[in-house]
Every structure is written in structure tokens, then in C-alpha cells.
Amino acid sequence: MNKMFRLGLLLLSLSALLAAPVQAERLKDITSVAGVRTNQLVGYGLVVGLDGTGDKTSFTSQTFRNMLNNFGVAIPPNVDPKSKNIAAVAIHADLPPFAKPGQPIDVTVSTIGDAKSLRGGSLLMAPLKGADGNVYAIAQGNLVVSGFGVQGSDGSRLSLNVPSVGRIPNGATVERTVPNAFAQGDSLMFNLNHPDFTTARRVAEQINNLLGPDMAQALDAASIRVRAPRDPSQRVSFLSVLENLEVQPGEETARVIINSRTGTIIIGQNVRVSPVAITHGGLTVAITENLDVAQPNVLGGGNTVVTPRTEIEIEEGSGRMFEFAPGATLSDIVEAVNQVGAAPGDLMAILEALKQSGALKAELVVI
Structure with a gap:
């Protein structure tokens, strides 16, 4: 299955999905209650027990010295308590609404120094504060780190995922209730x-x-x-x-979303293209619309109906062979892509040009 066929199949599936009637949604799925929200917590602490992958920054040494002083261990001023088995970390967590004292929450721990890995480490008791400066939770526990890294004596290094970030499930205990x-x-x-x-x-x-x-x-x-x-x-x-x-939610605004980094293009249900002529490389596409009048049977009764009819003319030049025919509706766009196939970059260029000319009746969002 080549790239062009996969792109056409994706757009065809999307058009079938968008063509379906809008389904009713529960109120809890489309709204939130004002005042019922999470609150962000952040803290600073030490991770100990590392296997030589800690950091040697000055603030780590200062934090380690202060911790020992709190336990009555005095370190001489001329001694620098540097150790590769400790690391200074930033801790953050989300405090859910209605959380009560004693309930556990998950925390994420990240290095802020030059520590290579937090694998195998344990976070010592650290307060987590809110934006108002009050302590709302206390974090402590063993880290779960999905990544790992190894380094050879010749300087070669191999790492998987990110070993400098870990999580502690239920690693903090709520100490204060947030009023709402x-x-x-x-x-x-x-x-x-x-x-x-x-x-x-x-x-x-x-x-x-x-x-x-x-x-x-x-x-x-x-x-x-x-x-x-x-x-x-x-x-x-x-x-x-x-x-x-x-x-039943209202229909979404006509919108075309383009991810310029990945080449992903999403075309909304209500996107329309006015009659326009397009030249891209060696290809010229002309789109016209005609109105057909259907007369009812004289004896059978009925109403006169006016139906639009879209005609697409394609003229190929000697340049790069590329065919794309935007129609009057989303189904026409998908049909043209499936019949011919177009690279994502070509689609982006054409859609942007259509928007600038005013022929694309939709909001163009580039992310």
C-alpha cells in the first residue's frame, strides 16, 4: 500500500465519518462546571540512591547540606558534599477537584541539573505548593523510570526514551483542601x-x-x-x-487544518470550494458549476427542483504530472484525491492558494 493510496483512504474514511448525522452528546462530555477544576502543584526535592548517575551542581550540594543540617549532621564549611548518587529535581502534580486531606495523587519528577538518569532513585519528602504559595501535598517515594541510558569508557552512549524523568504513582498525599x-x-x-x-x-x-x-x-x-x-x-x-x-451539538465551523511538520491534512464537513481555475506545476484544473432544472411530471404533480452540477476539466502540461481537483463539496475533494493521488505538500500549496484567492469557504489553520 503506497503513500498516495493511504492518504486517499484516510480522507475517504474521514468523509464518511463526517457525512454521518451529528450524534447527541452527554452534557458531561461537552461541558465543564465553573469552579470545578484541577490545580497545578510544584515543588523541589532530592532524589537519592542513584547508581552514579546523579549531578554535581552547586545547588544540589547546598540542598544536601541543608537536609543533613536538619537531621543534626554538621558538615565542615570547607567540605563540598558532592555525590554522584543524588540529584536535584523539580516535582509537579495536578490536584484534582474536591481532593481531601489524606488522598494520594500521582507526581512527576524531572532533573534540573546534569543528572544522567533517575532510574533506581527514591524521592525524599518534599512539599508541593500551589500558585498562592501554600503547601497542598507532600511527595515521597520510589521512582518509576521507563527510559535508561548506558555510556562506555570511550564516550559512546546509548539511551532509550528519557531516563531523566520519572513518575511516582500515588506518590504524594494531599494535606490541604482547595476551596471552590x-x-x-x-x-x-x-x-x-x-x-x-x-x-x-x-x-x-x-x-x-x-x-x-x-x-x-x-x-x-x-x-x-x-x-x-x-x-x-x-x-x-x-x-x-x-x-x-x-x-445534539451544533455543526462545527468549516475548517481545514494543516500540520506543516507531518503533512497531515484534516478537512471539515462543511468545507466548500467556489468555481475556480487552478494551475499547479504542469497541471491546470478548471471547476465550473451549472444549475439543472428538473421539471415534475405534469400528471403526477410535484415541485420544480434546481440541482447544482459541478464540472471539472483537467489540462495536463509537460511539467510535473500532478492531478488534484477540489470540488464544490468535501466529497468532491476526497474523490479527486482517491482517483489521482496527491502528495501532502502539493495539497498544502493548493489549499493555501485557494484560501488566499477567496475560493476556499473555510477557515485555514496551519499548525
Whole structure:
């Protein structure tokens, strides 16, 4: 299976998927409740027990000296406690909403010095602080490192993955609760993960159909305010019902996404191309649209119907042979790619030119 055929098959599968009717989604899958969020924690600590893969930076020595002083071990000022078996690390974790003291959370540990690997090391007790400077968790435990590295005496080196980063499952214990506004006020706010005016209106209508008029109000394309009971226990049951409510989201904005690094091209469902002539290398493509009028049977009744008909003319020159015929709809684009095959770079160049000319009726996003 060559590269061109795989690209055409991918776009064909995508068109079939996008052509399917939009399915209803649960409210919990397309929204989040305002105030119910994770909080980032960060800390600094020491990893010990390394097999000669630690660092010798000055701040590592200073941290090690301070730790020993806390345990009553005094190191002479003229002695530099450098060791290849310790490493200074940065620690970060996400504190989930409603986390209570005593609950464990996962932490990620990364070297900040010149340590070669954290494999086999153990993190000593280290506080994790939030943006407000308060300590919300304490981390400690043995690291799980997926990568490893070896180095020969001649300077040769072999490494797999990243041995300077590790994780400690359940490696921190929550010490402080983060207050939130979930149980405050007489309303809840739902925020759409992807703001859309149509979706916001439909969410409000579905909630009002279930609970009664004026219970929900769409404030903008992202936020829907819902009146809620003040009692916390009733509010939990109330939200449990709402988050399983199914809503049909609005159709996405017509958009073409191009990844310039990998050559990946995603074409949205509502993308349209106006009649236009394209010359790319030695190829000229002309696209025209005609309107056909279908008259009903005089005796059978019916209505007169106007149907668009797209015609594509291709003229090949003596240059590089490449055929790509963007049509009036996504299906025409996919059909042209499957019939001829086009390199991702050629598709990018044509789509960008179509956007500049105004013929591409979609937002072009390059990542």
C-alpha cells in the first residue's frame, strides 16, 4: 500500500465519518462546571540512591547540606558534599477537584541539573505548593523510570526514551483542601469545551424542557447558567441528572487544518470550494458549476427542483504530472484525491492558494 493510496483512504474514511448525522452528546462530555477544576502543584526535592548517575551542581550540594543540617549532621564549611548518587529535581502534580486531606495523587519528577538518569532513585519528602504559595501535598517515594541510558569508557552512549524523568504513582498525599464555589450561590455555570452559539442555545433549551421554563439561560457562546438548589446534597443529585442529559451539538465551523511538520491534512464537513481555475506545476484544473432544472411530471404533480452540477476539466502540461481537483463539496475533494493521488505538500500549496484567492469557504489553520 503506497503513500498516495493511504492518504486517499484516510480522507475517504474521514468523509464518511463526517457525512454521518451529528450524534447527541452527554452534557458531561461537552461541558465543564465553573469552579470545578484541577490545580497545578510544584515543588523541589532530592532524589537519592542513584547508581552514579546523579549531578554535581552547586545547588544540589547546598540542598544536601541543608537536609543533613536538619537531621543534626554538621558538615565542615570547607567540605563540598558532592555525590554522584543524588540529584536535584523539580516535582509537579495536578490536584484534582474536591481532593481531601489524606488522598494520594500521582507526581512527576524531572532533573534540573546534569543528572544522567533517575532510574533506581527514591524521592525524599518534599512539599508541593500551589500558585498562592501554600503547601497542598507532600511527595515521597520510589521512582518509576521507563527510559535508561548506558555510556562506555570511550564516550559512546546509548539511551532509550528519557531516563531523566520519572513518575511516582500515588506518590504524594494531599494535606490541604482547595476551596471552590460549587456549593455557593443559587446557580451553576456550565462552560462548553468548544464554544458555539447553537450548542449553547440547545443546551439551555434541553434543560428548560426537563426542568421548566427559565431554569437555564445561555449567556454567550460558552456559558449556560442554570438555577440550582442551595442544599449541597440536593445540588449533587441535581447535577447528576443534568450531566447525563443528551444534547445534539451544533455543526462545527468549516475548517481545514494543516500540520506543516507531518503533512497531515484534516478537512471539515462543511468545507466548500467556489468555481475556480487552478494551475499547479504542469497541471491546470478548471471547476465550473451549472444549475439543472428538473421539471415534475405534469400528471403526477410535484415541485420544480434546481440541482447544482459541478464540472471539472483537467489540462495536463509537460511539467510535473500532478492531478488534484477540489470540488464544490468535501466529497468532491476526497474523490479527486482517491482517483489521482496527491502528495501532502502539493495539497498544502493548493489549499493555501485557494484560501488566499477567496475560493476556499473555510477557515485555514496551519499548525
